[in-house]
Amino acid sequence: MPHLSPYCHKECHTVTEKPDVPVRVRFAPSPTGPIHIGGIRTALFTWLFARHHGGVFILRIEDTDRKRYDPGSIELITEGLRWLGIDWDEGPEVGGEYGPYFQSERTALYRQWANWLLDRNLAYRCYCTPERLQQVREEQRAKGLTGYDRHCRNLTPAERARLEAETGGQYVIRFKMPLEGSTTVHDMLRGDITFDNTQLQDLVLLKSDGYPTYHLTNVVDDHFMQISHIMRAEEWISTAPIHKNMYDAFGWQMPKIAHLPVILNPSGKGKLSKRSAGFTDGGRKVPVLLHEFREAGYLPEAIVNFLTNIGWSFGDDREVFSVDETIARFDLSRVNLASSIFPLEKLDWLNGVYIREMDPDRLAGLLKPVFEDAGYVVDDDRLRQVIPLVQARIKTLPDVVDKGGLFFRADFTPPPLDALIQKQMDAASTRTVLQRALETLDALPDFDAETLEGALRPLVAELGLKPGQVFGTLREATTAEPVTPPLFDTMAVLGRETVLARIRQAVDVLC
């Protein structure tokens, strides 16, 4: 029997088992732009794993690609993680014993280990030009082969000297993959994955600009930072056996590894990406980058819950659960290996759930800037009154402009006649409703919802109309909207003065 992992789906049924080494895991994003929700999910699962096992969560910045480097994205990453509540124990801003945590500050280390391999004939200098490489790639693929043809792997000293001179000492360092046999990597979730070594490439370890590639930094850093478990996206599976061979070459033990499934576009075509995400059935742009979710008015707790609902399940037929509950229960064995289409409708629902459950004061704080961004002047007292009227009616924060804007609108345009006059009514009956309401409201001692209802509801019977007719008339007259929060609450918030003035205006419209 092969070695069985406690998380493996295939060979083993044991679920929660304490890892036998101290848990140290890392999220290692590359600062090449705003962070993607897929990356966030990897970060979240890794963090959950660390927190569940009482381990250490490390944030490491993989900034070795000078061409794609975008300095602003580091802050986008740290701020985004913090916003979601994903905190790190070692990394930027907090430091740690295994730093530095920016790979650009560790280049000497990488160079040292690349040379270490070179010295032991486990790696070699490659002088091939990008042009040649491009050509070889095409030729190889046409032949059904993969990657580099290993041209520089066995140069004679004379050839090497010639190339050295020709290129002016420009070379990359490539790893020497075993040419025969096969390599097996044990994925914690999938079990053993075996690759024929002929499929594996002599990957570049050190670029000609002196910077290391991901493959080198990753292995070196994971080793020296004493990473116990690697969690990364599925797209890395094919490099896992190469990394395994590197660990072997260094004589280091490879951390346990798990590849997490990717998120697919709503169209179901390809993995979720900014370029191809497209639009929902409702015509909304599908958010992809974390800050897009934030700007679209999703709450961090809803996003976290949502992310744990795809590719992982709580296990109790429950869809709504807190981070603490997730930490307590988080287990890799509940990760679903199938990649999933991004169910944005479910996020909308979940966000609505969290909004409804939210403390009204906190919601007010979140909603105020939304109103202000939409150009409204927000009075705090009124906002407090409006919150209960909109809380159950919005799914995302910006929805509130549509649902509650009427309470902050400075200008008021009376409704057109055809909107004001309700079904099976005419100008005369509408005027009667308005005038009776006016008399009634004018005489009211208080103007709270309860009093209003007590006073206005009898009008329905009195005038021989249906509730919808009477209240619909008043709704239009006082708000000029066909759809609003409940009428009496709405009137109470608007206030006696405004309500009376608007009803009078409506009467005027009828004349």
Place this chain on the structure above:
RNA sequence: GCCCCCAUCGUCUAGGGGACCAGGACGUGGCCCUUUCAAGGCCAAGACGGGAGUUCGAAUCUCCCUGGGGGCACCA
């Protein structure tokens, strides 16, 4: 093209040989509540991709096919 991974309602998922004529959630439709819209309650439609095995018994284990995804850079 080559290599690898994956496969349950439209979507996210539960399922670990008998507890499954397959459970939950979103969405959809209907009803209730109701002054509109929500929220809430109830109900409904809706899936094991196909084929061979193994077994007394398969959504579950094996193989093949099909489908989907990922990778094949001096990017991560």
